[in-house]
Amino acid sequence: MKFEGSHILSVSQFNRDAISRILEVSSLMAPYAMRKKRCHVLEGAILNNLFFEPSTRTRVSFGAAFNLLGGSVRETVGQENSSLSKGESLFDTARVISGYSDVIAMRHPTMHSVEEFSKGSSVPVINGGDGANEHPTQALLDLFTIQSEMAPHNKTLDGLNIVLMGDLKHGRTVHSLSKLLSLYKNMKVTMISPDALKMPDSIISSLTNAGHEVVITDKIEHNLSCDIIYQTRIQQERFASKDEANLYRGHFSLNKEVYQQFCQEHTVIMHPLPRDSRPEANELDSDLNDLDNLAIFRQAQNGVLVRMALFALTLGVENKLSQFEKPVTWYTNK
Ligand code: CP
DSSP states (O other), X not given: OOOTTOOBOOGGGOOHHHHHHHHHHHHHTHHHHTTSXXXXXXXXXXXXXXXXXXXXXXXXXXXXXXXXXXXXEEEEESGGGSGGGGTOOHHHHHHHHHHTOSEEEEEESSTTHHHHHHTTOSXXXXXXXXXXXXXXXXXXXXXXXXXXXXXXXXXXXXXXXEXXXXXXXXXXXXXXXXXXXXXXXXXXXXXXXXXXXXXXXXXXXXXXXXXXXXXXXXXXXXXXXXXXXXXXXXXXXXXXOHHHHHTTTTTTOBOHHHHHHHSOTTOXXXXXXXXXXXXXXXXXXXXXXXXXXXXXXXXXXXXXXXXXXXXHHHTTXXXXXXXXXXXXXXXXXX
């Protein structure tokens, strides 16, 4: 696929070669993200970060990724701080903001809104999450994490045994990740959720049509013997009320005791974060924090590499990185 000038709206736009290229360029970003060297290949370029829904990791890592390549970042946070709140359309907003930008990253609570926005934009738009629909950059960083966590065990993306657990109905990260997994071969994907929060049928079909074994269950214990557990939060913001979300909180808590009893020695735990650490939810107990196989913070860090790669690819500078290097001149312990 041609990356330069393209919007990144859905994982469905990628084939396996495109994913390989994104993961390869992401690896090239490690020296810059680890402050071994600086790169100013995007000096003079402007990212507009438009976040109309709460975010910590996605918004800040998009900004950090752009800064690490030498670019500048402008931010709008919350619809109330934008003229969308005065009735301006996504199309008009895109026409205006794209005139001020070289690339735009956007999160919005409405499904397919980022795609609608992209139609008015003259610069690449990257989807940072559109309602319960998709979160493509999260899925790419999840795949990068799975690949790097499995490499020491001589495992590749093909043939893995993966558990997706929690709110699979509303969790856009598991929707996007499942679509990407359907590009690989011979996987077993176990989906653990209450029946009411089951993965949408279209996504289950994308996995079964690709020849993967899919197991659907509402039981945790004997289903956790796998390579990767991908835990998710009950997406309270997608329910009609907090009381309805509360019906499902705490059903699938993973703690050290459960991990030690039911997982394999190498089972890696992932979570897109934020995890809900309130006692009534506690989906990923803090007693797992000292476990080497808890990959959640490495996963969040990988978001910087993958987002740097997407900026480099969409702005056509992925082959120029080494021409724009400088030494790091400040203290760093990374
Ligand atoms: N994983 C993720 O999207 O986190 P934020 O909501 O904090 O951006």
